[in-house]
Amino acid sequence: MINEIILMNGYGVYVWSAFSFTLISFVTLYFVTKLQLSKEQRRFVIKFGSLNVEKAKVAISQNINREILSNTPKI
Amino acid sequence: MHKHFEPNKIFAITSRAPKYVLFLFIVVLTIGLTEALILSPEDYKQSDAVRIMYVHVPAAWISLGTFSSLALLSVGSFVFKSKNFALISKSLAPAGFIFNIIALVTGSIWGKPTWGTWWAWDARITSMLILALFYGMYLLAWRIYEDKEQAVKVTSMIAILGVINVPIIKYSVDWWNTLHQPPSISILSNNSIHVSMLIPLGIMTAAFALFSMLIFLMKYNTELIKIKNKGLDRL
Numbered sequence: 021m022i023n024e025i026i027l028m029n030g031y032g033v034y035v036w037s038a039f040s041f042t043l044i045s046f047v048t049l050y051f052v053t054k055l056q057l058s059k060e061q062r063r064f065v066i067k068f069g070s071l072n073v074e075k076a077k078v079a080i081s082q083n084i085n086r087e088i089l090s091n092t093p094k095i
Numbered sequence: 096m097h098k099h100f101e102p103n104k105i106f107a108i109t110s111r112a113p114k115y116v117l118f119l120f121i122v123v124l125t126i127g128l129t130e131a132l133i134l135s136p137e138d139y140k141q142s143d144a145v146r147i148m149y150v151h152v153p154a155a156w157i158s159l160g161t162f163s164s165l166a167l168l169s170v171g172s173f174v175f176k177s178k179n180f181a182l183i184s185k186s187l188a189p190a191g192f193i194f195n196i197i198a199l200v201t202g203s204i205w206g207k208p209t210w211g212t213w214w215a216w217d218a219r220i221t222s223m224l225i226l227a228l229f230y231g232m233y234l235l236a237w238r239i240y241e242d243k244e245q246a247v248k249v250t251s252m253i254a255i256l257g258v259i260n261v262p263i264i265k266y267s268v269d270w271w272n273t274l275h276q277p278p279s280i281s282i283l284s285n286n287s288i289h290v291s292m293l294i295p296l297g298i299m300t301a302a303f304a305l306f307s308m309l310i311f312l313m314k315y316n317t318e319l320i321k322i323k324n325k326g327l328d329r330l
Contacts, residue, residue: 025133028143034208038147038201039132042154046306049193053313060320067327075330084106088320091110 061092102179102319109319113312120305127302130295138292145292147205153300155198155223157307159261161191162226165233166258169251181247184254185237186314190307192230199223210274218267219275222260229257 028035068089071079079085131149138145165184172180202220203213214220233253240246268277279288286293 028146029137031142031144031146031208034144034204035132035146038150038204039128041200041204042150042197045193045197049189049310050306053189053310053317057313057317057320060317060324064320064324064327067324071327071330078330079327082103084103084319085323087106087110088323 058093061088064088065092102182102322106316106319109312110316113309113316116305116309116312120302120309123298123305124302127295127298130298135295136289136291141209144205144208147201148292149295149299151198151201151205152296153303154194154201156300157303158191158195158198158226158230159264161187161194161307162230162254163258163261165191165254166261169254172247172251178243178247181250182315182318183311185250186311186318187307188230188233188237189314190310192227192234193310194303194307195223195227195230199227206274215274217274218271219264219273222264222267225260226257226264229253229260233257 026032026036068076068079068085080089127149131146135146135149137143164187168180168184168187171177172184199220202223206215207213233250236249236253237246240249267273268275280286280293280296288296
């Protein structure tokens with residue numbers, strides 16, 4: 021049974037390489053995108069932290085800024 | 096109507112959605128892979144090589160669908176002067192490009208056991224390669240142009256120009272004598288594919304669509320936070 025799945029009547033090398041390429045592409049794209057998102061989130065938190073009280077009040081009054089801060093993992 | 100989809104209003108949804116989409120994607124992909132690699136039957140002509148179809152065809156469909164969306168959104172950004180349309184298309188493009196590459200590479204792998212060659216300059220394959228070039232130009236244009244207005248104009252032109260290639264890809268197997276087989280699935284006429292193969296194909300397409308959505312959401316959130324970062328500088 022396992023051999024049948026691996027060898028696939030002699031086409032295993034083609035089938036497995038096609039599926040592997042697809043899954044590797046998925047994993048790579050997912051982590052690259054996640055890395056870019058985390059980088060921007062970190063940059064936002066650092067910038068927000070450097071604002072003075074007045075500016076921070078203005079920034080936090082916007083819903084979207086509050087959402088970004090609440091969705092950013094603690095750094 | 097498009098005002099309801101303003102980034103500030105929908106960020107609460109787009110920022111929370113990825114974890115649910117990721118979970119759903121993993122579930123659907125697991126079922127799809129089990130169906131495609133173990134449960135679905137082999138083809139009477141192509142034997143087990145037919146299983147490559149379960150990654151090749153959904154990837155090709157989604158890359159074509161994504162590029163068509165880019166063109167539609169580009170027209171939308173010209174008509175409604177909405178920056179959000181440009182933001183959505185910019186976020187859609189990376190997944191579309193990757194699916195295009197997957198379709199080309201898996202098609203090439205499938206070509207070797209079925210046609211005896213990795214590559215042929217046949218109408219369908221060449222037009223898919225041209226689509227990849229358009230995707231490449233589109234993504235590159237966003238990186239090259241610093242001025243956002245100009246980037247939107249150039250990328251929209253690329254998308255609108257490139258969409259001419261989409262019907263060429265679709266009908267290339269009917270218009271020309273190609274090595275690539277004619278379509279087995281049609282909405283308007285009877286399918287020449289058995290239901291036992293149609294089900295895994297449908298599940299894998301759903302999984303790929305979910306992955307595309309996941310990348311879109313993450314990319315869209317990244318772009319929005321980038322804009323908000325610039326907003327903090329201006330405070």
